[in-house]
Each structure stands twice: as C-alpha cells, then as structure tokens.
Amino acid sequence: METVCPLCNGMADIDQRCPRCGGKMVDGGALENYLGPYSPYLDVDSFNYGLPNKQCVHLLFCPACGYDSRTATSLVTI
Numbered sequence: 001m002e003t004v005c006p007l008c009n010g011m012a013d014i015d016q017r018c019p020r021c022g023g024k025m026v027d028g029g030a031l032e033n034y035l036g037p038y039s040p041y042l043d044v045d046s047f048n049y050g051l052p053n054k055q056c057v058h059l060l061f062c063p064a065c066g067y068d069s070r071t072a073t074s075l076v077t078i
C-alpha cells in the first residue's frame with residue numbers, strides 16, 4: 001500500500017476549464033517541484049491543516065491565455 005498523488009502518477013487528468021477564456025487547463029506539475037519541499041513560501045503543514053488527507057498541490061495553467069491557478073488533489077492509496 002502506498003499513498004500517491006494521482007496527477008503526479010498519471011492516473012488522473014486535469015478536468016478544469018480556464019475561468020478567463022474557457023480553454024482547457026494543463027497540469028504544470030506539483031508545486032513543490034517549483035518551490036522545493038522546504039521552501040519558506042509554501043508551508044505545506046499549514047496548508048493541510050484541518051484537511052483529512054494530505055494533498056498534493058499542483059500548478060495549473062492555461063496555454064491559451066497564460067492564466068494559472070493552483071489545485072489541491074487528494075492523495076489516493078494504491
């Protein structure tokens with residue numbers, strides 16, 4: 001048994017539309033890949049406070065207009 005992020009492992013697709021132009025959002029990868037796991041700018045513990053499960057935060061972006069957002073994906077046990 002292992003707890004993994006379905007997006008990081010290619011088990012799920014992003015299914016979100018850009019709120020600005022309606023284009024399909026693309027997964028830019030886990031946020032910690034950008035900031036590093038010990039970045040002072042991303043306090044994962046406080047972000048996850050009160051949530052039942054650990055989550056993996058991904059950066060989504062719209063290739064059409066450049067809009068970007070973050071989404072928290074619940075980890076799954078496989």
Ligand SMILES: [Zn+2]
Nearest residue numbers: 005008030056
């Ligand atoms: Zn992930």
Ligand SMILES: [Zn+2]
Nearest residue numbers: 018021062065
């Ligand atoms: Zn867009």
